[in-house]
Amino acid sequence: MAKIKYIECDGTEHQVDVPNGLSVMEGAIRYTIPGIDGDCGGACACATCHVYVENGWMEKLAPMEDLERDMLDFAFDVKENSRLSCQIKVDETIDGLVVRTPARQY
Template sequence: MTRLTIVAFDGTRHELDAANGSTVMENAVRNSVPGIEAECGGACACATCHVYVDDAWSEKVGPPAAMEEDMLDFAFDVRPTSRLSCQIKVSDALDGLVVHVPERQG
């Protein structure tokens, strides 16, 4: 299991144990993390699972792929560390990952 922390907009920290191969979005939805709407269910067809990758993890998570980058155009308050949580696959390399939920989605 990989440790994942999702920080809600109000500052509440959600510490989760996530299975490798799952996505950050799947774990957020499964654990009812507020602010992750995931309207398309993880198909990279909306921007309602938008998160900010913590600066310390940005390089390790990597940049968005082209399709994800296009969808981020629809997200609210996009920043250099913005990613769609449905596109971040959990792995041992991301043990301890911290992401932050924006004020609102889309």
Template structure:
């Protein structure tokens, strides 16, 4: 199981053993990580699982698709490293990956 660290806006970090094949969002929910609200349940329809993928891990997290890009374009805090964690499928290559959560998801 890859170990992934999710960092809250206030700097509190949470390292989880993530299950391969599940989304990062579901892994966060399963581990009780605050700041990943997932109001739409992973349907890529709300943006409440927004994360910033740390440099060096963007290629490993995969490419965003048109629907994800549309959701992210509505966010005032969108950045080049923005992703919706519901759209990131965990792989073994993500061992050590770090993502940060935006301020509004505290």
């Protein structure tokens, strides 16, 4: 289990324990975190789970694959620290991860 902090675009924080094996998106859906929709259910077929990963965490995550990079083309306001939360798997190595939601999803 990992403690994940989700910060909404307005600054509202939600810190929850997400079980290992789920994705960061699935944790957001399970705990009804606003700003992460996950319309495709985690199939990396949309960009409605776009998040910004806080400084210091990008290098601790598994590298982004080409499909995720391509899907980010459909997200709004993509930045260097953008990821699709459906592609970030939860385990103890990301305990304390902080992600921020964009102002809007596609």
